[in-house]
Amino acid sequence: MKYTGIDLHSNNAVVAVIDDQDRVLYCKRLANDLSSIVAVLAPFREDLQGVVVESTYNWYWLVDGLMAAGFVVHLANTAAIKQYEGLKYAGDERDAVFLAHIFRLGLLPEGYIYPPQERGLRDLARKRMQLVQQSTLNTLSIENILARQLNLHLNADQVRHLDSAAVTALALPLHIETALAANLAVLRTLQAQIRAIESVLHREVKLRPEGSVRLADVVRLCGVRVVILIR
Structure with missing residues (x-):
């Protein structure tokens, strides 16, 4: 052998x-x-x-x-x-x-060797996880800038709701404001892509007819809250 x-x-x-x-x-x-x-x-x-x-x-x-x-x-x-x-x-x-x-x-x-036809959805869930991590990094960067410059402490939800007018009203030094605006622009893009991916996952992740939960488990492990539907 x-x-x-x-x-x-x-x-x-x-x-x-x-x-x-x-x-x-x-x-x-x-x-x-x-x-x-x-x-x-x-x-x-x-x-x-x-x-x-x-x-x-x-x-x-x-x-x-x-x-x-x-x-x-x-x-x-x-x-x-x-x-x-x-x-x-x-x-x-x-x-x-x-x-x-x-x-x-x-x-x-x-x-487990996933069948090729299922890997795309699993990899999409992994991509969401990657984008969420990058979103968190940009959120933390903004929080750090505001704490360092103004002793201003915002939570993640408050950071995500910052707009151009709010940033201008902070009266930050020009270079600091430019850095913060860059983080915000990236954060908005990431959030939009995360929502788009989640829409696909919510729509397409389902239990197999035989009741296997492998694919659903993978999506849950990647941090996605999904509604699992049985065909």
């Missing part, structure tokens, strides 16, 4: 194949080219128990491509793998071998 681990990076991937005795049969760094990776794994296909790919920011193309080529793919939950750090070797080549090794041992913590 054979086991494959792939340590995926931005423009390359280290592919390792081991046997059931942990002997390394193949280990090489390849360019991020699906056809090249499939060609390397093809000779091992008959005995290959599965291919482990790291859950990195760019895994979609590789996992989808390998599955389309007929390989059984497992997505490694890299956060959970930290519990095995004491066993892990240093270096990308050894990392790829390590992924194959813990898969062989049945110790691989796996991530």
Whole structure:
């Protein structure tokens, strides 16, 4: 039996194949080219128990491509793998071998491979979370400016309701007013985009007919208050 681990990076991937005795049969760094990776794994296909790919920011193309080529793919939950750090070797080549090794041992913590048709909505929820974080940063920046310059303490809701007339009435030094106005302009744009995304999420997030809540759970984890409808 054979086991494959792939340590995926931005423009390359280290592919390792081991046997059931942990002997390394193949280990090489390849360019991020699906056809090249499939060609390397093809000779091992008959005995290959599965291919482990790291859950990195760019895994979609590789996992989808390998599955389309007929390989059984497992997505490694890299956060959970930290519990095995004491066993892990240093270096990308050894990392790829390590992924194959813990898969062989049945110790691989796996991530869920979302169907491609559902990823867009999940990623949109993640984008909302990113924009909310940026909105908070701009709100805090405005609060800090006003506290520093005027000993004026506004909450987030009061900051969001500031308009040009209110900013002018504060009689801040020109450069400070310009900085505050920049924060406000960015904040308004962010708030508009957040509302637009939330409108889509409220409209489209639903339970699957079989009652699965995976997608709904992801949206809730991303901080969106949604009304879940059952078809």
